[in-house]
Structure formats: C-alpha cells, structure tokens
Amino acid sequence: MKGWRESLPKWGVILLAGVLSLAIGSVFILVVGGNPLAAYRQLLLVPMSSKSGFGELLTNMTPLLIAGVGMAIARSAGLTNLGGEGQIYMGALGMFLVCSSDLADTVGKPVLLLGAVVAVAFGAFWGSISGALKAFFRANEIITSLLLNYIAVNFIGYLIRGPLQEPSGMVPESSKIGEGLRLAKLIASTRAHTGIVLAIVLIVLYEFFIYRSRVGYRIRVLGGGEKAAVYSGIPIKWYHLGVMALSGGIAGLAGGVELLGVYYRLTETMAGDIGFTAVVVALLGMLHPVGIVLAAMLMALLNTGAQFMQVISGVPITLVDILQGLIVLFVLLGLSFQLPQLKRKEG
Amino acid sequence: MLSGSFFAALLASMFRMSTPLVFGATGEIVAERAGVINIGLEGQMLLGAFVAFCVQFTTGSATVGILCGALAGAVSTLPLTGLGVCRRQNQSVVGIMFNILMVGLTSYLYRAFFGVALTAPSIQTLPALPIPLLNRIPLLGEALFSQNALVYLSIFLAIGTWFVLSKTMLGLRIRAVGENPRAAQAAGISVIRTRLGSMCFAGLLGGLGGSFLTVAYVGRFMDGITSGRGYIALAITILGRWNPVVALGGALLFGLVDAFQLRAQAMSVPIPYQFFVMLPYAVVLLSILLMGRNSSEPKALGDPYEKEGR
Numbered sequence: 073m074k075g076w077r078e079s080l081p082k083w084g085v086i087l088l089a090g091v092l093s094l095a096i097g098s099v100f101i102l103v104v105g106g107n108p109l110a111a112y113r114q115l116l117l118v119p120m121s122s123k124s125g126f127g128e129l130l131t132n133m134t135p136l137l138i139a140g141v142g143m144a145i146a147r148s149a150g151l152t153n154l155g156g157e158g159q160i161y162m163g164a165l166g167m168f169l170v171c172s173s174d175l176a177d178t179v180g181k182p183v184l185l186l187g188a189v190v191a192v193a194f195g196a197f198w199g200s201i202s203g204a205l206k207a208f209f210r211a212n213e214i215i216t217s218l219l220l221n222y223i224a225v226n227f228i229g230y231l232i233r234g235p236l237q238e239p240s241g242m243v244p245e246s247s248k249i250g251e252g253l254r255l256a257k258l259i260a261s262t263r264a265h266t267g268i269v270l271a272i273v274l275i276v277l278y279e280f281f282i283y284r285s286r287v288g289y290r291i292r293v294l295g296g297g298e299k300a301a302v303y304s305g306i307p308i309k310w311y312h313l314g315v316m317a318l319s320g321g322i323a324g325l326a327g328g329v330e331l332l333g334v335y336y337r338l339t340e341t342m343a344g345d346i347g348f349t350a351v352v353v354a355l356l357g358m359l360h361p362v363g364i365v366l367a368a369m370l371m372a373l374l375n376t377g378a379q380f381m382q383v384i385s386g387v388p389i390t391l392v393d394i395l396q397g398l399i400v401l402f403v404l405l406g407l408s409f410q411l412p413q414l415k416r417k418e419g
Numbered sequence: 420m421l422s423g424s425f426f427a428a429l430l431a432s433m434f435r436m437s438t439p440l441v442f443g444a445t446g447e448i449v450a451e452r453a454g455v456i457n458i459g460l461e462g463q464m465l466l467g468a469f470v471a472f473c474v475q476f477t478t479g480s481a482t483v484g485i486l487c488g489a490l491a492g493a494v495s496t497l498p499l500t501g502l503g504v505c506r507r508q509n510q511s512v513v514g515i516m517f518n519i520l521m522v523g524l525t526s527y528l529y530r531a532f533f534g535v536a537l538t539a540p541s542i543q544t545l546p547a548l549p550i551p552l553l554n555r556i557p558l559l560g561e562a563l564f565s566q567n568a569l570v571y572l573s574i575f576l577a578i579g580t581w582f583v584l585s586k587t588m589l590g591l592r593i594r595a596v597g598e599n600p601r602a603a604q605a606a607g608i609s610v611i612r613t614r615l616g617s618m619c620f621a622g623l624l625g626g627l628g629g630s631f632l633t634v635a636y637v638g639r640f641m642d643g644i645t646s647g648r649g650y651i652a653l654a655i656t657i658l659g660r661w662n663p664v665v666a667l668g669g670a671l672l673f674g675l676v677d678a679f680q681l682r683a684q685a686m687s688v689p690i691p692y693q694f695f696v697m698l699p700y701a702v703v704l705l706s707i708l709l710m711g712r713n714s715s716e717p718k719a720l721g722d723p724y725e726k727e728g729r
Contacts, residue, residue: 100527100531151591175443212653214515218650219654219704222700223697223704233691350517386469390522390523390526390530394523394524396520396523397518400516401513401516401517404508404516405506405508
C-alpha cells in the first residue's frame with residue numbers, strides 16, 4: 073500500500089513549498105513594518121491585473137525562459153552552470169557587434185539571423201571554457217563558471233567605457249542599435265517584445281532534444297551518474313564540454329534577445345540576476361518543459377511584482393531572492409521525503 | 420617604485436587580502452575532507468560579514484561582532500547539512516540555493532535595519548596589533564607582524580587545522596568519513612555527526628572570513644561584499660590539495676595578485692582598470708589549468724551517505 077509520502081504528487085510538494093516560503097517571507101515583511109497580505113497582493117496579483125504589469129511580466133519572463141532552457145540542459149547532464157550572467161553578457165556582445173557592423177546597414181533585418189548565431193557562439197565559447205576545464209582538468213564547473221562571470225562583467229565594463237562607448241563618451245554604455253533591427257513590440261506601450269515567441273519555440277525544441285533524441289537520452293544518462301554513462305559507452309568528456317557549450321550558447325542567445333528587445337545597447341547591468349534566476353527556473357521546473365515555463369512565469373511574476381511591492385509597501389525588492397532560495401530548498405526537502413529511492417551520485 | 424617600503428606595503432596588503440581566503444579555504448578543507456562539498460561558503464561569508472557589521476555597529480565591540488559573525492556562519496550550515504547530508508539532496512544544488520538565499524537575506528535586512536542612507540553607515544575597523552620584537556624584523560615585521568588580530572588568527576587556524584587533520588585521532592576520523600564512510604561507520608564513527616561538526620567548523624571559519632571583510636577591512640557593509648571570494652576559496656581548496664598549509668600558500672598567492680592589482684589600478688599605466696579587477700579571477704582559472712587534475716580529492720566527496728545498507 074502506498075503511504076502518504078508516495079501519494080503526494082510533485083506539484084503538491086511545490087505548492088506546499090511555495091506556501092511555506094510565503095509564510096516565512098511574511099515575517100520579513102513584518103520586520104520592515106509592512107502588511108504581508110497587502111504586500112503579497114502587490115507581489116502576486118497586481119502585475120496580472122494591468123496591461124503594463126502583464127507586459128513587464130512577459131518582458132521579464134523572456135530571458136528567464138531562454139536562459140532557463142540552457143541551465144536545464146546543463147542540469148540534465150548533472151552539471152550546474154552558474155555562469156549564466158557572463159554568458160548572457162557575451163551573447164549580448166556578439167549580437168551588438170553584428171548589429172552595429174556595416175553589414176547590418178546594408179542587409180537590414182535578416183542580419184539578425186547572423187546576430188543570433190554569433191550571440192550563441194559567444195555564449196557557447198564562454199560556457200565551453202568551464203566545460204573544457206571540467207572535461208580535461210576535472211575542475212568543478214560551478215566554481216569556474218561563476219568566476220568567469222566576474223571576468224565577463226569587467227570585460228563589458230571596459231568595452232562600454234572604451235572602444236564601444238557611445239559617441240559623446242558621457243555614459244558607460246554603448247550607442248543604440250538601429251531601430252530597424254529591434255524586435256517588434258508585442259503589446260503597445262509596454263516593453264513586451266516578440267522574443268517570447270522565440271522562447272516558446274525553444275522550449276518545444278528542448279522537449280524534443282532532451283526527451284526524444286539520442287543525444288538527449290545520453291545527456292540524461294550522464295545526469296543519472298557518470299559510472300552508468302561510462303558503462304553505456306558515452307564519451308563523458310566530450311559530453312561535458314558539449315553540454316556546457318550548448319548551455320552557455322543558449323544563455324548567450326538570451327543575452328542577444330535582451331539586447332534586441334529591451335535595452336537596444338550594451339550596458340553593465342543588463343544581465344542583472346537572470347543567470348542565477350535561470351538556474352532556479354530549471355530546478356523549480358524539475359527540468360520538465362512545462363515545469364520550466366511555469367517556473368519562469370512565477371519568477372518573472374515575482375520580479376515584476378516586487379517593483380510594485382517596493383514602491384507601494386516599501387518592502388525591499390530583495391525579498392524575491394529570499395523567496396526564491398526558500399522555495400527551492402523546501403521543494404528539495406519535500407521531495408526527499410517523497411522519493412525514498414534516490415540516485416546514488418549526481419554531479 | 421620598487422623601494423623597500425613599497426615592497427613591505429605590498430606584502431602587508433597581500434596578507435590582508437588573503438585572510439578571508441585563508442579562513443574560507445581552511446574551513447572548506449575540513450568539510451570536504453569529511454566528504455561534504457560546501458558550495459554555500461560564499462553565503463556563509465556573506466552572512467558573517469553582515470552579522471559582524473550589524474553587531475559591531477550596535478554594540479560597538481569588534482570582538483562581539485566577530486564572534487557573532489562566526490557563530491552565524493556556523494549555525495547557517497545546519498540547514499545545509501540537514502538537506503545535503505541527512506536528507507541526501509544534491510549538495511551543490513543545496514549550496515547554490517543557500518547562496519541565493521543569503522544574498523537576498525543580507526541585502527534585505529541591511530535595508531530593513533539601515534534604510535537607504537545618503538552616507539553608508541560605517542564602523543571603526545580593527546586596529547593593528549603589532550607583535551613586540553617580531554615587528555622590528557626588516558620587511559617581514561612590517562608586512563606580517565604589524566597586522567590585525569584576525570590575520571594572525573587565520574594563519575594560526577590554517578596551521579592548527581593541518582595539525583589536527585593529519586596528526587590527531589579526530590583528524591583521522593574526519594578523513595575516514597570522507598574517504599570511506601561505510602568503513603568509518605563500521606569502525607564506530609558516526610558519519611552524520613562528523614559531517615555535521617565539520618560543516619559547522621567550515622561555517623564558523625566562513626563567518627570569520629566574512630567578518631574580516633566588514634570589521635577589519637572595509638568598515639562598511641555592501642550588497643555582495645564577498646564578490647566571489649567564497650568561490651575562490653573553493654578553488655584554493657582544490658589547488659591546495661585539501662591540505663590547509665598548501666592552501667595557505669595558495670591563498671597568499673591570490674592575496675599577492677589582489678594586492679598587486681589594487682596598486683596597479685592606482686598607478687597611471689595605460690591599461691584599463693577593469694583588466695586589473697579581472698586578474699585575480701583569471702589567475703584562479705589559470706592555476707586550475709596548470710595544477711589541474713589531482714588525486715587527493717576525498718573519495719566520498721559529495722556522495723549521499725545512506726546509513727542502512729544498499
């Protein structure tokens with residue numbers, strides 16, 4: 073007979089984890105003298121109830137969904153890519169270089185295809201550094217990918233104060249890309265852009281790649297344990313390298329899309345916390361395509377609502393980081409009770 | 420430029436810059452020798468930095484601040500050990516989420532306690548504590564023996580930890596648990612309790628390393644003040660081959676790079692300062708490349724341990 077532990081579905085665990093996180097979060101809201109109910113209404117409901125709020129939600133969701141797919145591919149192979157931030161910057165840089173080249177003036181919008189390829193290539197290059205260090209030097213990819221973020225951020229910081237700075241030289245940012253190259257608005261008078269369509273296409277491709285292709289199957293075998301992967305004849309070194317490159321490449325694409333859809337220029341802050349939040353998205357989404365979409369939606373909702381919450385209730389925006397950390401930790405705790413049989417070694 | 424006083428100042432700066440790394444790596448080595456990978460080190464350092472700052476700001480006592488910072492780091496490992504060891508969840512994932520949580524927690528509480536002030540609240544940094552006689556040694560006296568108490572403590576703890584790990588029964592137990600937990604359990608050592616204790620020690624030292632940043636170095640708290648030092652300490656753990664004394668050497672090397680880049684930024688060289696800021700991170704990555712693979716890794720590192728047989 074099944075006990076209550078086995079019969080509690082995964083979504084039940086996640087729901088419970090969410091409620092628990094909000095309960096703890098309300099203590100933090102009380103600390104700053106806020107009203108938890110009002111603050112949570114602004115956090116969770118206000119973005120949904122206005123056109124501008126919904127537009128922001130979609131804007132925030134787009135890079136999380138794209139980068140989330142990248143992070144989920146790494147996790148599927150048992151790797152953790154903490155370098156999303158650097159890869160996003162590199163991708164944005166690749167896209168910017170293509171969009172500000174002479175080629176863009178002559179070719180026009182089709183140049184974006186080349187831009188996407190270069191953005192992916194730049195991100196993949198950045199991710200593959202960690203992949204190569206993992207594959208050939210057995211270096212922990214978590215550490216190397218994270219440290220590479222600092223190098224990427226400072227490199228961008230140099231570029232936008234040096235060779236790529238806007239002509240007046242007043243502000244540390246690049247000039248904007250041509251209007252003809254920017255992504256079309258999805259909802260008028262909001263920042264929401266058509267990049268979300270690409271994100272949806274990507275999540276469908278993810279389903280086919282990870283769950284229905286031979287390479288995807290091998291990636292998942294690798295994620296189940298390195299020993300099993302070796303016995304099944306998977307060249308794990310090349311898979312480590314390839315998976316980190318692919319993961320970084322997709323994060324790079326997220327950077328390129330952010331440049332085309334939101335910022336139109338390189339800045340030092342454009343990646344924000346997307347790289348880390350995308351890891352949360354992959355984990356909370358349980359590496360499942362639908363799960364990733366829902367998790368990206370939830371994280372985007374929190375990020376959007378937090379703006380309202382900070383302005384109206386005076387609750388600091390970083391409550392969202394607390395909630396993000398808590399919910400995944402509670403989910404892990406819940407699942408540890410739900411699944412008595414665990415895989416021996418992951419990552 | 421390359422005068423004696425410049426050199427002494429550079430070395431003094433090296434010891435200061437390496438102190439948080441020495442604390443962090445020494446603690447991490449103990450956790451990893453016991454078989455637990457503590458990716459949450461960055462979070463423990465951040466929490467230690469924050470708590471030490473707040474406590475010194477309220478009580479005015481640096482000692483109480485540092486103690487509380489260390490204690491907060493130690494206590495914060497309990498949920499990590501609970502999830503990663505007792506509940507056998509992926510320790511890396513747990514650590515990463517813990518770090519995100521700590522970034523949020525410290526930044527949130529800082530705003531809650533101090534608001535958004537025009538001038539950031541600050542505390543008196545820890546005074547230098549020159550060691551009599553020794554501080555008269557040329558060069559080394561100025562560089563090493565005129566530092567604050569935490570610098571001495573970090574070096575003392577690194578050497579002490581090396582001694583305990585390699586020369587005592589306790590150290591043998593810790594290493595046994597990290598090499599072969601089943602055999603250790605059979606020999607009557609509690610795997611869970613040893614890992615719990617080792618993690619607490621790692622958190623304690625992580626908290627000390629963080630405290631150093633606010634109490635002894637900057638005198639203020641800023642969001643993300645650790646700026647990846649926890650992860651650098653993780654890398655030093657590997658480069659130091661899980662030996663606290665070798666890791667101490669590694670930490671000093673990175674301290675030197677950091678001290679050099681800080682000075683180089685101030686000099687009028689035609690290289691943009693961002694490249695100097697990158698330098699320590701690049702050197703860590705390069706040294707992994709050069710010193711790469713090694714076999715000293717504890718065999719059961721990161722393995723979930725199941726008490727009941729297979």
